[in-house]
Amino acid sequence: MGKIILTGDRPTGKLHLGHYVGSLRRRVELQNSGQFEKIFVMIADAQALTDNADNPEKVRQNIVEVALDYLSAGLDPERSTLFIQSQVPELCELAFYYMNLVTVQRLQRNPTVKAEIQLRGFAENNAEEEETAAQQRPGTPVGFFTYPISQASDITAFRATTVPAGEDQEPMIEQTREIVHKFNSVYGETLVEPEILLPDNAACLRLPGTDGKAKMSKSLGNCIYLSDSADEVKKKVMTMFTDPDHLRVEDPGKVEGNTVFTYLDAFSRPEHFPKYLPDYASLDELKAHYRRGGLGDVKVKRFLIAVLNETLEPIRERRRYFEQRIEEVYAVLRTGSEQARREAAQTLNDVRRAMRIDYFEDGELIASQAEAYKNKA
Ligand code: TRP
Secondary structure, eight states: OOOEEEEEEOOSSOOBHHHIIIIIHHHHHHHHHTOOSEEEEEEOHHHHHTTOTTOHHHHHHHHHHHHHHHHHHTOOTTTSEEEEGGGOTHHHHHHHHHGGGSOHHHHHTOHHHHHHHHHTTOSOOOTTSOHHHHHHSOOOOHHHHTHHHHHHHHHHHTTOSEEEOOGGGHHHHHHHHHHHHHHHHHHOSOSOOOEEEOOSSHHHHTOOOTTSOSSOOGGGTOOOBTTOOHHHHHHHHHTOOOOTTOOSTTSOOOOTTOHHHHHHHHHOOTTHHHHHOTTOSSHHHHHHHHHHSOOOHHHHHHHHHHHHHHHHHHHHHHHHHHHTOHHHHHHHHHHHHHHHHHHHHHHHHHHHHHTTOOGGGOHHHHHHHHHHHHHHO
């Protein structure tokens, strides 16, 4: 059987470099490798609404932004099905049935959900806290709490074997595998167990924000967006966090935890050196000089700016093209959503049959019950 990809993003903002190295770049490579039978890339608007119930307009406006980012990054609607989650209602029905296979306790142990509940301030996070403060917290929306189950529907509906995603999605894939396992053992072999495909380099696994904080996040204002201009990229890199103890050029510097070097780990390629920094043959040489001392931050930053802008320029160029064709972008999403719906409907049929809720399809059921009652009469 051929390999199938499903992955996606929440439309809560434009996509940034963390999205790019964490998953998007890989998807484009996999798409172009021709090794996959089908590729589905989903704009997860229904999932975005699980913690944005009061802000539907944000989600609505960001659909096109994410679609533009996808197309600009090189996803090709001829080879990948781009679709909107909410336009495939079959996914909700699957989730409703999967809910019976997962316990509240298991969801409570999901590390990503746990961290997100804290981050969003839904639940109490410390025992010493004033009781009134704890009471004032909004509580965790049920839809949000159960989104890992909805994500299992997203993945299994398309019989995905492979989910290219960031590290934070690992618990979701694990949970999906458990649901698949449980479903198949209760109702018979029906669903496909997926695998996560993580970035192969540590810098890409979790790209820090420009401020050196653990993760790029819109609310922290530490993102470089795929749609940023060359000038914005330059400004952001120039203010980037480096080694706070590297005060003078002569001082030895630290490369670990130095955001500029982490970004170089994620983005630089050997051919960038002869082009933009011919005094060094490789990133290892550059790092060695920085460690010894005598290499200033600005020189390294200028190199990073060149590398990032070389990477982003073709993406910007495609964006400019698609920005002038918004109707076409929506047409791509509509066609993709229709196609996704047909795929999901097939899986849903299999699920209904396996769960024995396919009453009207089952002539045997009707005939045997009719027969039994006739014999009784
Ligand atoms: N949880 C993902 C995110 O926050 C989005 C998503 C929804 C997803 N369903 C998915 C990712 C299925 C991979 C597979 O970005």
